Amino acid sequence: MTLNPNTPVLIGVGQAVDHWDGSDAATAPSPQSLMQRAAEAALADTGAAEAVRGAIDVVTVVRHFADSAPGMVPEGFGGCDKPPLGLAKRLGVTPARAIYSIVGGQSPQSLVNEFAAAIYAGDARCVLLSGSEAIAAAKTAARKGVPIDWNETIEGEMEDRGLGPMLLDRHELKNGIGAPILTYPLFENALRARLGRSKAEHVAEMSELWAGFSEVAARNPYAQFPKAISADYLATPSDGNYPVADPYLKWHVAQDAVNQGAAVILTSIGQAEAMGVPREKWVFLHGSGEAMDKPVSLRTDLSRSRAIEVSLKGALESAGKSPAEISHYDIYSCFPVAVLLAAEALGVDWRTTPLTLTGGLPFAGGAGNNYSMHAIAAMAETLRADPGSFGLVLANGGFLSKEAVGIYSTTSPEGWSPVDHAPMQAEVDAQASPERLEEDATGTIESFTIGYAKGVPARAVVVARTDKGRIVARPDDADKAGQLAALADPSRDPIGRTVTIRHADGVNSFTVAA
Incomplete structure (x- = not known):
């Protein structure tokens, strides 16, 4: 030829x-x-x-x-x-x-x-x-x-x-979507929910996947971190593998x-x-x-x-x-x-x-x-x-x-x-886009994340659905600590929970229903 x-x-x-x-x-x-x-x-x-x-x-x-x-x-x-x-x-x-x-x-x-x-x-x-x-x-x-x-x-x-x-617009930025570490968890938690997994089950899967990647890095002469890491270590919070944004620990991210x-x-x-x-x-x-x-x-x-x-x-x-x-x-x-x-x-x-x-x-x-x-x-x-x-x-x-x-x-x-x-x-x-809402509403959590600072919940984003469309929201400043604690409650999966949305001054803020 x-x-x-x-x-x-x-x-x-x-x-x-x-x-x-x-x-x-x-x-x-x-x-x-x-x-x-x-x-x-x-x-x-x-x-x-x-x-x-x-x-x-x-x-x-x-x-x-x-x-x-x-x-x-x-x-x-x-x-x-x-x-x-x-x-x-x-x-x-x-x-x-x-x-x-x-x-x-x-x-x-x-x-x-x-x-x-x-x-x-x-x-x-x-x-x-x-x-x-x-x-x-x-x-x-x-x-x-x-x-x-x-x-x-x-x-x-x-x-x-x-x-x-x-890649983001003003609506997203003012309502909490911005840094990759607070955005990719929205996809990860949505995928977990679609697959019907608990947080623990999905963390185990992510950690097993990443353990295999680390084994490849250990053989790579150009790797910055050439060390095989076990799935158990990757799945377990520790001083060297602390929470960064739900569901991620440090070594789950780039x-x-x-x-x-x-x-x-x-x-x-x-x-x-x-x-x-x-x-x-x-x-x-x-x-x-x-x-x-x-x-x-x-x-x-x-x-x-x-x-x-x-x-x-x-x-x-x-x-x-x-x-x-x-x-x-x-x-x-x-x-x-x-x-x-x-x-x-x-x-x-x-x-x-x-x-x-x-x-x-x-x-x-x-x-x-x-x-x-x-x-x-x-x-x-x-x-x-x-x-x-x-x-x-x-x-x-x-x-x-x-x-x-x-x-x-x-x-x-x-x-x-x-x-x-x-x-x-x-x-x-050509994919259909949901209507984005900026109004008081009650919705169901579609996805979420909690961002951590030194192991403590510090910020959060919720994406919720109503019968009219989708709402992106931040915690209500009047009870931010309470809302972060409600989302972080290990006994309840935030996805599927009801949230009340308050819209004021161009910003959506959420309160998780009891």
């Missing part, structure tokens, strides 16, 4: 991890140094490093957490004002385009999808995708008072794509205190041949899917994700594959519900089908928006070791909001062409 020379191909991957202990400021990793290490590893991985270096015409960096939202990274250490140009300078390349991506964990896979199409169209020759986080170093330096300076000022023009579309970088290099097969990249390095993108969901409170069913379902289905269809034909998976794992919903959509049993190649965001490390770059790198290495097999990467951003899927193999595709994601988006947009 003769391949179109414009067929896109992945030719190099690299990862970096640093376990800096804070003892020497001179050895502290920075976001830029971690990207440089990962990118140099990716160049070396191609087997034709200098030829590839000279051909790179696009450098793209996944947006750092420090530039994604305030307060996500300790301040006072500075940073590079133009990360993709800073990386290019360190590597000695002069790209025609330098791009700083939007926010979201979907970005690595979405960028692969985008630039595979650009390469096919002849709009890019050789593309370096990279990203990193040094949040652990920043936290360590802040805690120990270690002076580190990451400031870099770089000349040149950068395409800054900004934060991207808003850990962002990492020093990690990852990079991927894409080109066309014609360019790969011209640069002398060995055929055994080639990994092809066979199919892709992308979709963005509605704001959380406008979704039909909080226990499901239409964006996950549709993007997975679209990617598989575009690759001409079924889940049974996929040998390797890496499913985005910021919270257990993301993995459980993907497994449900795929029709696979996570107990018999491993769903991570890295160990996931809690154990390999939640490298900000860039985690799935590590997943893609691990997938490429896995497929090279198992030639002819197929692998699937699901990258997730926001609040199960933005999904990007890639299906990969060393097997060359039969007539590659870009995938049109618009029909997938239309399918997600």
